[in-house]
Amino acid sequence: MSQERTTDPSKIDFRKKFELGGKVIVITGACGLIGRAFCEAAAQFGAHIVLADIPAAKPEEAAKALEEKHGRKMLGFGLDVAKKNEVIALKAAVEAEFNRCDGLVNGHQNKTKSFFEPFEEYGEDNWDAVVETNLKGTFLTCQIIGTWMTALGGGSIVNIPSTYSVVAPNQNLYKGTSLGCPAAYSASKGGVDALSRYLASYWANKKVRVNMITPHGVWNNHEQQFEDNFARFSPMERLSYNHEVASALIYLLSDASSYVTGDNLLVEGGWTVW
Ligand SMILES: NC(=O)c1ccc[n+]([C@@H]2O[C@H](COP(=O)([O-])OP(=O)(O)OC[C@H]3O[C@@H](n4cnc5c(N)ncnc54)[C@H](O)[C@@H]3O)[C@@H](O)[C@H]2O)c1
Structure with missing residues (x-):
């Protein structure tokens, strides 16, 4: 359907383009703030998720709840995305359960204990932990699950960089708050961005599309000062909500974006437009 050769749009069922019925979508960081919205949204559009x-986030329990709500098989899998043998085990579990994979979404991130350390004192171990999870974890899932999708005949990968791989953080945003944005985070996300563009070109002729979603300032009971600062710097004068990010995912995972690859869909309320 996605490549129907016609100039007559009346022949096209545009609603159907957004359907994910029967598709199998692997979502990392599935129990996180945005991951939870990704799972629910893709499940509502018919996918097996x-x-x-990580095991501590109890992905099996979340899968069971999603399965009961939607009456469709879901799978929970505990792993560290930065460990190759664990990503291989994830792929084997998906193959055993569904024998197919149509989409991969990399929504994980590592917020280490000392994540907000100042740059001048940022520990090597801290840097390594952030970069290893955020960037190497995305490399490994793309390598193992993406390669499998090329063999299966196609699929859609959605990686998540950050506003802070597109522009530098405005340090005034954090004034009077306990928050910040470490360089390790920006650098790891810059790597995710470059890797995604590379793979979009590398796998275009294998029918695996590779795109990105850049969320920004997703509300999570932030301290009031941060919310006030954010409103001052944002064209839309507010934080976003996780469900507003998830709508973009349906577009990129589905046939609706059949001619889109290498794109970074900014869901950032115009943050980088001025
Ligand atoms: N929240 C925002 O405002 C925002 C803005 C821009 C980009 N992002 C990006 O969006 C993605 C989701 O953000 P979020 O706010 O939902 O984050 P979150 O911290 O709420 O969730 C991240 C999830 O990743 C999991 N995780 C951590 N280490 C892992 C590992 N080694 N292996 C597997 N899973 C692991 C965590 O357990 C957690 O469930 C992240 O990549 C983040 O960098 C978020």
């Missing part, structure tokens, strides 16, 4: 997250 593989919820992948």
